[in-house]
Amino acid sequence: MHSVLVVDDDQTLRGVLSSWVHSFGYYVHEAGTAEDALDTLAEVPADVALCDVNMPGQDGLWLASQIRERYPCTAIIMATAARDIEPAINSLRNDVVDYLLKPFDGTRLLEALRLGVDWHRATLATEELQESLEHRLRNRRADVAATLAGAQTTVEQALEGLISMLELHEHDGREHATRVSRLAVALGDELGVTGSPLVDIGRGALLHDIGKIDMPASILYKPAPLDDEEWAVMRTHPQVGYDLLKRLPSLEGAAEIVLASHEAFNGTGYPRRLCGECIPIGARILSVADSYDSMTRPHTQRPAMQPAQAIGEIERCSGTQFDPRIVDALGHVLFDVVQDKVC
Numbered sequence: 423m424h425s426v427l428v429v430d431d432d433q434t435l436r437g438v439l440s441s442w443v444h445s446f447g448y449y450v451h452e453a454g455t456a457e458d459a460l461d462t463l464a465e466v467p468a469d470v471a472l473c474d475v476n477m478p479g480q481d482g483l484w485l486a487s488q489i490r491e492r493y494p495c496t497a498i499i500m501a502t503a504a505r506d507i508e509p510a511i512n513s514l515r516n517d518v519v520d521y522l523l524k525p526f527d528g529t530r531l532l533e534a535l536r537l538g539v540d541w542h543r544a545t546l547a548t549e550e551l552q553e554s555l556e557h558r559l560r561n562r563r564a565d566v567a568a569t570l571a572g573a574q575t576t577v578e579q580a581l582e583g584l585i586s587m588l589e590l591h592e593h594d595g596r597e598h599a600t601r602v603s604r605l606a607v608a609l610g611d612e613l614g615v616t617g618s619p620l621v622d623i624g625r626g627a628l629l630h631d632i633g634k635i636d637m638p639a640s641i642l643y644k645p646a647p648l649d650d651e652e653w654a655v656m657r658t659h660p661q662v663g664y665d666l667l668k669r670l671p672s673l674e675g676a677a678e679i680v681l682a683s684h685e686a687f688n689g690t691g692y693p694r695r696l697c698g699e700c701i702p703i704g705a706r707i708l709s710v711a712d713s714y715d716s717m718t719r720p721h722t723q724r725p726a727m728q729p730a731q732a733i734g735e736i737e738r739c740s741g742t743q744f745d746p747r748i749v750d751a752l753g754h755v756l757f758d759v760v761q762d763k764v765c
Contacts, residue, residue: 595634599629623707
């Protein structure tokens, strides 16, 4: 039997959680504060620690960092009634296995505990088991991202939460997303797009890489070209992003743009091999904006291009990868930017 430490300052709730954990077949220990939890762990190691975030004295985030430092094989699950994005992101940076938003039921708790136990086992097991678990953890984080975003009261808060989640996986994700969004909106404005479609373009561009939270770090940060198998995995990220955003009604328009963000004007893109006007205009705009920003920034395999070089490469692919009308708009928008700087 595996052991679980339940940490919550609410004695009644702690008792309910402990009863559930015991009914699932685990040994249970309890603590009412972060300090008591560490004392308990010093005497009785736990395979999984279920920690409340908001407690008197040291909070659950502090406890998570202490557990990770002192007991690296103990899986950590956080639980809180707060909908704040910041505690969730901070806890996930401590390699927290799962994040539960109160109120949650026994089924959701059991799911988290099973994942925690498997995480604990993987710390002592083979590389193959660790890789399998990492895939499950990435899927779980995608679900957590959608749940946290859906719990926010405004679209802006949801967007902030999703971008913060992306930053856990791509260190420059926020900066790249912000630049691409601004350029995409400028292109849309140049092309006469207005109202909610232009808003969707800005949001879709901001979140175009959100599906990468389900991509392995070994692929995202590989210092060499991806092989065919790795590319097959990478090409799933638009669908992953779409599936995540589609769960949020306020981001359905953005979801469609994310899904089609890697389609090519001549029909050779992915995932649906759309072509021409069948590709949503927001996605066609995003493709140009994303490519320009990527080309003008350094990568592990090449230096940054000068703006003129990047524009030339995009023009070379006009009519094949990119919509010619949007390529023309890029030249106008960037020329206006240069003129503004000169003036």
